[in-house]
Amino acid sequence: MLVLDSSFFIEDRSLEGxxxxxxxPGVRDELEDASRFRFDATVGQGMRLETPSDEAVREVRGAARETGDASVLSGTDIRLVALACDEDATLVTDDYAMQNVASRLGVGSRGIGKKRIDEERDWRYQCAGCGRVYDEKKRCGVCGSETTRKNPS
Known part of the structure; x- marks a missing residue:
């Protein structure tokens, strides 16, 4: 079983065998032009549109906070990872943040146009002004500068 993100349709892929x-349904909203038509055609070929459980969505949000990916994932991204959790499916996406959170949860993933991530990462946010490190994106509590996403390794 595969859970398909917008990259599947943008990269002009089709289901095999x-x-x-x-x-x-939110994936369709992210698409334009030909990729939106490919989404509709794939629904016509048997792709089902589902909704993840509230429990899985909460679990994915927690994992995204742990990895530092929460600020870069959309609601649709979170629900796609949650759907893959619910269905014990493989997530198909080129979004590295989605792959990172899926990895944290033990969900398999594969890329479409890009290579799959090699390792799971725990992102942190560093103040551009004073260098203080935070677990989530926010203004620095010391100097008020913006924080940027950094890999701590």
Whole structure:
């Protein structure tokens, strides 16, 4: 079973053989022009549109906070990872933050146009002014500067 993100349709891919696929209506909203038509055609070929459980969404949000990816994931991204959790499916996306959170949760993923991530990362946010490190994106509590996402390793 595959859970398909917008990159699947943007990269002009199609399901192979008897692959079962799921996605969300919100993915269609992220697409334009030909990729939106490919999404509609894939629904016509048997891809089902599902909604993840509230419990899985909460679990994904928690994992995204742990990895430092929460500020870069959209609601649709979170629900796609949650759907892959619910269905014990492989997440198909080129979004590295989604792959990172999926990895934290033990969910398999694969890329489309890009290589899959090699390792899981725990992102932190560093103040551009004084260098203080935070677990989440916010203004620095010391000097008030913006924070930027950094890999601590």
């Amino acid at each position: 008897d692959e079962d696929a799921l996605s969300l």
